[in-house]
Amino acid sequence: MIIPELILFIILALIMVFFAGSIVFSTVKLGITPMPSSNKAYFAMMQLADETGNGTIIDLGSGWGNFVIRMAQKYPQRQIVGYELSYLPWLTSTLLKKVLGLKNLTLHRQDFYKADLSAASVLVCYLFPEAMGKINDKLRSDQADINFLISNNFALPSWQSSKTIRLDDFYKSPVYLYKIGKDELKL
Numbered sequence: 001m002i003i004p005e006l007i008l009f010i011i012l013a014l015i016m017v018f019f020a021g022s023i024v025f026s027t028v029k030l031g032i033t034p035m036p037s038s039n040k041a042y043f044a045m046m047q048l049a050d051e052t053g054n055g056t057i058i059d060l061g062s063g064w065g066n067f068v069i070r071m072a073q074k075y076p077q078r079q080i081v082g083y084e085l086s087y088l089p090w091l092t093s094t095l096l097k098k099v100l101g102l103k104n105l106t107l108h109r110q111d112f113y114k115a116d117l118s119a120a121s122v123l124v125c126y127l128f129p130e131a132m133g134k135i136n137d138k139l140r141s142d143q144a145d146i147n148f149l150i151s152n153n154f155a156l157p158s159w160q161s162s163k164t165i166r167l168d169d170f171y172k173s174p175v176y177l178y179k180i181g182k183d184e185l186k187l
């Protein structure tokens with residue numbers, strides 16, 4: 001009797017080691033953990049998204065799905081897309097999407113730098129300064145028809161934000177809304 005229990009314990013332990021290892025691996029490779037935005041940040045991002053029309057919203061690094069799931073529920077008429085490379089967060093968000101029956105939500109396990117973002121009207125992200133620099137360069141060189149970018153906490157170097165919400169937290173953290181057009185370029 002003790003042998004099957006031991007085998008089950010070993011299998012569960014191996015599964016946990018695999019998932020924990022996959023998070024550590026992705027964090028080291030991508031330079032960021034799958035830490036979700038705070039609730040205050042979500043409300044600010046959703047408030048800013050209200051000002052962006054009805055076009056497709058793409059979350060660059062959708063993590064556990066916290067933002068894209070709320071968006072898909074709030075805007076059933078809008079297409080919401082998430083790109084996420086870290087395996088466990090992507091798997092969790094994909095399962096939640098299925099359980100909740102969110103037909104307007106599409107989740108890709110793919111590197112967003114290599115993705116075709118031409119369907120996007122709005123990009124959303126919670127990343128880090130180096131990633132913002134790369135997205136900035138991609139937006140400057142791409143012909144994609146992107147109208148807005150919403151960023152939690154990190155600024156886009158070449159553009160002047162059209163609106164900034166300061167969160168009611170210790171750092172008064174900013175959440176930026178950018179209009180992505182040549183007229184708004186500051187550099």
Ligand SMILES: C[S@@+](CC[C@H](N)C(=O)[O-])C[C@H]1O[C@@H](n2cnc3c(N)ncnc32)[C@H](O)[C@@H]1O
Pocket residue numbers: 026030032033034035036037059060061062063064066067083084085086089110111112113125126127152
């Ligand atoms: C800080 S989390 C933000 C999650 C979610 N957007 C939110 O606001 O709650 C950033 C996510 O971006 C993902 N990520 C970073 N670089 C990526 C890339 N090049 N392609 C796909 N996902 C990426 C990370 O794995 C991580 O889950």
